[in-house]
Amino acid sequence: MFLKRQMPAIIAIGVGLFILFGHFINNPNIQGFVNNDATQWFDIIASFAIFLGALNMLKLQVVKVVKRSKGWQYSLLAIFGFAFAIFAGFFFRGANYITLTEINPHKVNILVEYISTIQEVDDPVLMASRIEGSLASYEIPKIFISKATAESFAVSLSSIANNVTLGVKPWGAHVQIKGSLFSWMFFKIFTPLSSTMFALLAFFVASASYRAFRIRNFEATLLLVSGIILMIGRVPVGELVPWWLVSTLIVFGIGALIAPFIPNKKLLFGIIIGGITLSSGIGVLLDWNLAVNIPGFLSLPNISEWIFDYPTAAGSRAIMIGIALGTIATSFRIILGIEKPF
Amino acid sequence: MGYMDIFGVWLSVFLTLSIFSYLYKDNPFYKAAEHLYIGISAGYVAVISFWQQIQPNLFGRLWPRIDSDADIGIFKSAWYFIYEIFNWVSTLGGWLDRSIFPENGIKGFNEISWMYIIPFILGIFMLLRLVPRLGWLARWSIAYIVGMAAGLRFYGFLNSDVLMQLKAATIDFSGDWWSIFNGLILLIGTLSGLVYFFFSKEHSGVVGKVSKVGIYFLMIKFGASFGFAVMGRISLLIGRFDDLIIYNSPQNHHATMWILTAMVALLGIWAIFDKPKTEDLKV
Amino acid sequence: MDLLKKIFIALGSMDRRFIFLLVGLSVLLPKLYPDLFTLPIKPSSHSLRVFDEIDALEENSKVLVSFEYGPSTKPEIHPSAIALLNHLFSKNIKIYAVALWPDGNFMATEAFSQVSDKYGKKYGIDFVNLGYKPGGEAVVKGLASDIRTMYTVDLLGNDIDSIQMMQGVSNLSDLDFIFSLSAGYPGSKEWVQFACDPLGIPMSTACTSIQVTDIIPYVENNQIKGILSGMPGAAEYEQLVQSALYDRSVTVEPGKASINMAAQSMAHVVIVLLIILGNITYYLTRKSSNKGGI
Numbered sequence: 001m002f003l004k005r006q007m008p009a010i011i012a013i014g015v016g017l018f019i020l021f022g023h024f025i026n027n028p029n030i031q032g033f034v035n036n037d038a039t040q041w042f043d044i045i046a047s048f049a050i051f052l053g054a055l056n057m058l059k060l061q062v063v064k065v066v067k068r069s070k071g072w073q074y075s076l077l078a079i080f081g082f083a084f085a086i087f088a089g090f091f092f093r094g095a096n097y098i099t100l101t102e103i104n105p106h107k108v109n110i111l112v113e114y115i116s117t118i119q120e121v122d123d124p125v126l127m128a129s130r131i132e133g134s135l136a137s138y139e140i141p142k143i144f145i146s147k148a149t150a151e152s153f154a155v156s157l158s159s160i161a162n163n164v165t166l167g168v169k170p171w172g173a174h175v176q177i178k179g180s181l182f183s184w185m186f187f188k189i190f191t192p193l194s195s196t197m198f199a200l201l202a203f204f205v206a207s208a209s210y211r212a213f214r215i216r217n218f219e220a221t222l223l224l225v226s227g228i229i230l231m232i233g234r235v236p237v238g239e240l241v242p243w244w245l246v247s248t249l250i251v252f253g254i255g256a257l258i259a260p261f262i263p264n265k266k267l268l269f270g271i272i273i274g275g276i277t278l279s280s281g282i283g284v285l286l287d288w289n290l291a292v293n294i295p296g297f298l299s300l301p302n303i304s305e306w307i308f309d310y311p312t313a314a315g316s317r318a319i320m321i322g323i324a325l326g327t328i329a330t331s332f333r334i335i336l337g338i339e340k341p342f
Numbered sequence: 343m344g345y346m347d348i349f350g351v352w353l354s355v356f357l358t359l360s361i362f363s364y365l366y367k368d369n370p371f372y373k374a375a376e377h378l379y380i381g382i383s384a385g386y387v388a389v390i391s392f393w394q395q396i397q398p399n400l401f402g403r404l405w406p407r408i409d410s411d412a413d414i415g416i417f418k419s420a421w422y423f424i425y426e427i428f429n430w431v432s433t434l435g436g437w438l439d440r441s442i443f444p445e446n447g448i449k450g451f452n453e454i455s456w457m458y459i460i461p462f463i464l465g466i467f468m469l470l471r472l473v474p475r476l477g478w479l480a481r482w483s484i485a486y487i488v489g490m491a492a493g494l495r496f497y498g499f500l501n502s503d504v505l506m507q508l509k510a511a512t513i514d515f516s517g518d519w520w521s522i523f524n525g526l527i528l529l530i531g532t533l534s535g536l537v538y539f540f541f542s543k544e545h546s547g548v549v550g551k552v553s554k555v556g557i558y559f560l561m562i563k564f565g566a567s568f569g570f571a572v573m574g575r576i577s578l579l580i581g582r583f584d585d586l587i588i589y590n591s592p593q594n595h596h597a598t599m600w601i602l603t604a605m606v607a608l609l610g611i612w613a614i615f616d617k618p619k620t621e622d623l624k625v
Numbered sequence: 626m627d628l629l630k631k632i633f634i635a636l637g638s639m640d641r642r643f644i645f646l647l648v649g650l651s652v653l654l655p656k657l658y659p660d661l662f663t664l665p666i667k668p669s670s671h672s673l674r675v676f677d678e679i680d681a682l683e684e685n686s687k688v689l690v691s692f693e694y695g696p697s698t699k700p701e702i703h704p705s706a707i708a709l710l711n712h713l714f715s716k717n718i719k720i721y722a723v724a725l726w727p728d729g730n731f732m733a734t735e736a737f738s739q740v741s742d743k744y745g746k747k748y749g750i751d752f753v754n755l756g757y758k759p760g761g762e763a764v765v766k767g768l769a770s771d772i773r774t775m776y777t778v779d780l781l782g783n784d785i786d787s788i789q790m791m792q793g794v795s796n797l798s799d800l801d802f803i804f805s806l807s808a809g810y811p812g813s814k815e816w817v818q819f820a821c822d823p824l825g826i827p828m829s830t831a832c833t834s835i836q837v838t839d840i841i842p843y844v845e846n847n848q849i850k851g852i853l854s855g856m857p858g859a860a861e862y863e864q865l866v867q868s869a870l871y872d873r874s875v876t877v878e879p880g881k882a883s884i885n886m887a888a889q890s891m892a893h894v895v896i897v898l899l900i901i902l903g904n905i906t907y908y909l910t911r912k913s914s915n916k917g918g919i
Contacts, residue, residue, distance in 0.1 A: 008481040012489035019493025035770030041461040042490045043760030043767075044400050045483050047391040048465035050759065052480075054384040055472055061381070074373050078381035085385020089393070090441060118344065126742065145346055171441045172393040173782040176730050176756065178738065182389065186731055188350035189357065190386055191696035192585070193379040196361035198697040199582040202575035202892075203365055206648045207641040209572070210899040214907050219561045224904075226565030228897050231572055234857050236664035237890035305669055308566060308841065310524050314531020315563025317507050317842040318556065321532070322539045324503030331492035331499075342484040365645045390727040394757045398777055449784065450777035494762055498818035502848065506822065510846035528845070567838045570855065574701060574834035576892040577856040579652055580885045581700025587656060 009337050016335035058082055085185060094181030095169035096150040098140040102162035108132055111160050118142050118153065143169070143179025225253075226307055233304025243288045243298040244280055250298075251275035348594070355589050355597045358582060359605050369609060369616075397442060400462060403455040407447040421454070422447070507532075531559035630909050637906030644899065651895040655887040662887035671844065672861035674851030675829045678802070679709070680869065684717045686801040687794065691816065692736075694808035695728030698833050702806050704859040704882035705831035706736045708866045709804060711877050714744040714751070715870055719790055721800065723776075724757040725764060725811040730780060732806075749788045756780035761811035765819040769797045803828040813840055817848050831858065856882045856889060 015038070022034030061075040061082075069075075088094070103111065108131050112124050119142050121127055131138055140157075144150035147166070154164045168174075175182045215221045232238045255272040262268045288294050296302045333339035360375035405425045408414060414422070429443035430436060464483040471480035511532045513525035537549060538556035545553045590598035655662040668676070682688065690709065694702045713720055722733045733754050746752055755776045758764045767775040772795060776785055785791050793799065797820050805828065807813040813830040821828040827850055832840055834855030843849040853862050863880030870877050 004478045004481065008485035011482055011485040012492070015486055015489030016493040016496075019490055020496055022493075023497050031770075036767060036774035037457070038490065039760065039763035039767040039770075040399060040774060041458075041464070042487060042763040043395055043758060044458075044461040045464050045468060045487055046759050046761075046763075047395040048468040048483070049487070050387050050391045052468050052471055054388040055469070057380065057384045059472065061377075071373065074377040077374055078377040081378045081381025082385040083381075085382050085389055089385065089389030091438065093441075123742075130742075149344070170782045171444070172397060173780070175389055175393050176734065176780050178731070178734055183731065184346060184350060185382065186386065186696075186728075188354045189378070190382050191699075192354040192358045192582075193361065193375060193382070194695065194697045195578065195585075195699065196358045196582055197379065199575070199578040200361060200364060202572075202579040202652075203645045203648055205572050205575050206896050206899060207644045209568075209896060210644055210903045211641075213900050213903060215904055219557060222558055222561040223565040223568070224900070226562045227569040227572075228565075228900065230566050230569035231893045231897060234569070234573065234669075234854070235890040235893050236666050236857075236860075236886050237894060239665055239667055301667065301669070307562065309670075309845065310527045311531055311559055311562040312566040312838055313841045313845045314528045315535055315559040316838050317511065317528070317532045317845075318535025318539070318559070319563070320503050320839070320842050321507050321536060324499040324507075327495055327499045328504070331496040334488060334492040335496070342481045342488055365642065387727055390730075390757060391759050394727070394730075395759050399758075399775075402777060449782075490763070494766065494819075498762065498815075502818040502822045502843075506846055506848060507842055510842070563838060567835075570834040570837050572893070572896060573855050573857065573889070574698075576652065576889055576896075577701045577834065577885070578697065579648075579892075580656070580856070580888050583652055583656055583888075584700070584881070584885070 008342050009340055012334060012340070012342070013337045016331070020335060054082070081189075085182075088180075088182040088185050089175055092181055093168055093171065093174045094145040094184075095174040095177050095179065096144040096147050097142075097167050097169065098144075098150060098154050098157065099137060099165050099167060100140070100157060100161035100163070101137050101165070103131065103135045103138060104160055104162075105132065105135055107160045111157070114153075114156060114160075115140060115142065143177055145179070145181050145184060221256075226312070229300065229307060230304045233300045233302075234308075238300045238304065241300045243283055243294050246298045246300055246303070247279040247283065248276050251279060351589050351594045352597045352601065355586065355601050356605075358586060359598075359601055362582075363605060363609060366609060366613075369612060371605065371609070392442075396465075397448065398450050400458060400465070401443070402448040402450040403458045404462065405443075405447045406451040406454060407444075407449045410446050418454070530555065535559050630913075633902070633906050633909050634913075636902060637910065647895055647899070648892060651891045652888045655891050656885075659884065659887065662891065664887050664890055666860050666864050666883060666886055668861040668865055669858070671852045671854065672858055672865065675831075675853055675862060676712075676851075676865040676869070678827065678829055678850045679712050679804075680716070682713075682716060682718055682802060685719060686716075687719045687721060687799065688713055688802045688804060689721045689723065689797065689800050690733075691723050691725060691803065691805045691807075692729030692733040693725040693812045694732060694806055694833070695726055696732075698808035699732065700881070700885070701833050701855045701859065702808060702831055703732060703736065704856065704880045705853045705862055706732065706806050707740060708859065708863045708880055709806075709831070710736055710740040711743075711870065712866045714740060714746055715873065715875055717751075720752040721790075721794070722752065722754040723764075723768070725761060725815070726808070727757050727759070729806075730754075730757045734780070749783070750790060753788055753790055754780040755785075762815040762819050765811070765815050769820045769824055771796050797826060798824050800826065802826070805830040805832075807832045807836065809833070809836065812836070813843075813849065817843050822848060829853075831862075856885060860886045 019034055019038060022030055022038075025031070058079065061078045063069075064075040065072045065079065100111075108128050109124075111131060112121065112128050115121060115127070116124065127141075138161075140153075144153070147168075150166055154166055157164050169177050169180070174180045177183060178187075213224060215224055232241065251272055254275065255268060258271075259268055262271070283289075283298075286293060288298070330339060334341070357375050357378070360371040363369055364372040405422065408418075408422070425443060425447070429440060432438075432442045433440060464486055467479040468483040469480075470476040511529050513522060513529055515522060517525075534552050534556035536556070538545075538553040538560065540549075540553075543549055586598045588594075590596050690706075690713075692706070710720070722737070724730050724733060737748075737752060737754065741748075741752060744751075748754075755772075756779060758767075758775055760767075764775060772791075773785060778784055779788060797803070803816055803821060803826055805813040805816045807816075807830055813828075813832055813836070816828060816830075820826060828848075829851045830840065830849055831853035832855075834857075837852065837854040840849065840852060844852050853859055859882035860880065863883050867877045867879065
């Protein structure tokens with residue numbers, strides 16, 4: 001029981017105190033451990049946690065297949081996807097490259113033509129000049145997934161250079177190099193799936209806004225108005241909104257604010273119409289149709305920038321301080337052993 | 343373009359349109375793509391974490407590269423024998439090429455860092471979460487992470503998110519009237535927003551009025567967040583449409599058009615045959 | 626008038642798939658017919674600030690660029706990354722790339738391969754990509770203390786001490802500027818909390834639109850010097866870089882974000898109109914039901 005309950009608490013309290021006081025203890029060994037090794041340990045254990053998540057996912061999918069649960073056929077796809085990623089990461093490097101040494105300077109353009117058959121060359125002149133600068137040793141800027149493809153391409157280059165050698169990128173680097181099987185998986189499978197999942201939300205945001213965004217009270221109105229001003233003001237179309245439309249909307253807004261205090265609707269209507277007429281008249285007199293003459297508060301991008309810089313920042317700051325105080329309190333509780341989330 | 347490239351383009355268009363097919367309704371194309379995504383993403387992060395962290399920073403510290411001719415003593419020889427056992431297992435008894443455990447150790451560090459046995463053991467404990475009887479050992483690893491995060495965040499949040507933000511909320515009265523007005527807006531908004539989150543006192547009287555003002559500032563903030571959220575999602579949608587348009591080019595053999603046509607036809611057929619079963623309709 | 630009311634009420638209950646179609650068309654049409662939808666892009670004060678901060682850096686300054694975004698947020702941040710690399714390379718500034726997200730590696734590789742050749746920049750001399758490390762703020766803290774305990778090799782497996790531009794760089798204090806290309810956690814916040822504030826290193830950021838309101842307090846407080854917010858911010862920065870480089874006789878093709886601003890604008894207009902329509906319908910429906918209740 002001590003190992004299951006108290007020991008984790010001791011570890012959490014000990015590590016928390018050590019890391020916290022490590023900021024204030026001026027001993028090089030302690031500082032070195034706190035700033036370097038302790039963070040490395042954190043990273044290493046976090047990596048194992050990632051493995052745990054992946055293996056847990058695999059376990060769940062395998063159980064679904066074994067038990068023939070509803071939709072088990074789709075779980076086979078999940079297992080296949082995982083297996084493919086592991087295969088590309090640990091068992092099949094697929095990062096073959098070709099190096100040419102002592103290139104014949106008269107055959108540089110032929111080499112550029114050969115390279116253009118296996119990948120797009122945006123600037124043949126630039127590539128040719130780069131090859132001319134590396135005639136002693138030049139690596140073809142293309143990674144081959146299949147060794148056989150690399151070999152057959154290498155054969156076609158045999159007349160261009162004195163020596164054509166095949167190499168394979170080291171294990172570890174192969175997961176980062178564009179052109180390897182792992183990167184092919186990343187760009188052709190993972191990227192479209194991941195990006196499209198997020199892009200779907202655009203449609204649902206629009207649909208939800210249409211159905212649920214209602215002016216029910218003053219707070220909802222504020223939320224809606226600030227959202228709309230920012231949505232239009234932050235994009236180029238905001239520049240096209242004319243000054244008289246902005247002034248009319250401001251008059252309407254003032255009218256909405258003073259409406260509860262003016263029971264006579266005809267008087268209210270008159271004030272609004274008068275306001276619109278006055279603002280439009282002033283605009284014509286002062287020639288606000290010229291962009292340079294428009295006062296800042298009648299430009300939608302300026303209004304949206306002001307809303308963003310001040311009221312929004314104030315609200316964000318309040319939330320940030322609130323979250324920070326909560327985080328500090330929780331961290332303190334963990335360090336004192338009051339909170340045990342494990 | 344090579345065959346793998348063309349196949350890759352068609353595959354990515356198919357997967358993109360499969361996910362988009364959810365806009366019609368939940369269907370087999372979407373479910374298949376979703377499950378593939380789950381599997382691939384789990385494998386992807388595991389592979390990256392291993393090659394970027396575990397292998398160089400853990401195994402590289404425990405078994406750094408040594409000179410094969412050097413005399414390292416009995417103890418270190420035994421230690422590197424364990425390394426060779428790991429290699430034997432990872433290469434399936436020598437059947438595959440060496441990958442994770444290169445010959446004579448891992449390039450990077452010069453000396454063995456013995457204390458890194460501790461995170462290695464804690465990492466193994468983390469994985470033991472999958473074994474029901476030994477799962478409790480993962481609590482030690484989680485405790486380390488929790489303690490570390492608590493210690494790190496305490497200082498970081500206190501300094502950057504509290505002290506510096508409170509300092510920023512002050513007003514500089516030496517500026518012009520517009521900057522003073524804006525400073526007042528920031529100060530009033532911050533304080534009233536904080537009062538709104540203070541639940542130890544009932545929101546009535548002066549506190550109630552101040553917290554009401556705080557709500558107004560928070561509503562403006564949420565409206566702005568909504569506006570930016572819409573902006574972000576639309577940007578991502580534009581990105582996907584960009585790719586679909588590029589993949590509809592003649593070099594890619596009009597992949598988007600063909601796959602879209604096929605998918606619409608197949609979904610139409612599926613929609614006709616996908617009637618709710620009688621037993622599902624029974625209450 | 627009654628007919629108009631009935632039309633609005635009918636529109637209020639339209640199938641959501643029709644809304645999806647409207648949104649899809651509002652994005653697709655400007656992409657297919659760009660000449661019909663051209664809009665001017667005016668830089669905001671925040672984008673100008675970012676541009677000025679980078680432009681003020683001297684030749685051979687050392688800038689750390691952190692890639693913490695992936696393919697899902699690439700349309701928003703990658704254009705900023707490309708414009709930033711153009712800006713930095715044109716000023717002969719050394720770039721040290723790291724990633725706090727695993728996907729950031731590929732984004733970094735793609736960005737460098739797109740830009741570095743144009744300026745004749747060499748890996749290891751003008752730019753280096755150290756790669757991804759998991760751990761979030763722990764990585765930032767480690768880098769602030771000693772880069773070599775975090776990274777022994779770079780992304781391509783080269784020993785870090787064999788890289789020319791790593792000579793004399795032991796931790797973040799040896800760098801002149803940090804730029805975070807951030808899509809969430811870990812990201813700009815962690816750089817502010819664990820590197821820029823403790824060490825006093827100036828920093829700017831390009832982040833996703835969703836994150837912007839959370840980061841703005843740091844910008845207001847000058848902890849972050851300017852922010853590029855999502856795709857519009859990227860478009861503004863692209864314009865600034867393009868015109869600055871044009872003045873310096875360097876041609877940069879129009880950035881992706883600038884090209885997409887028309888589609889972004891149209892989509893926003895459609896969504897705002899839908900919200901207004903929804904509210905008109907709500908008002909009319911509520912009025913009819915109130916009359917019915919009397």
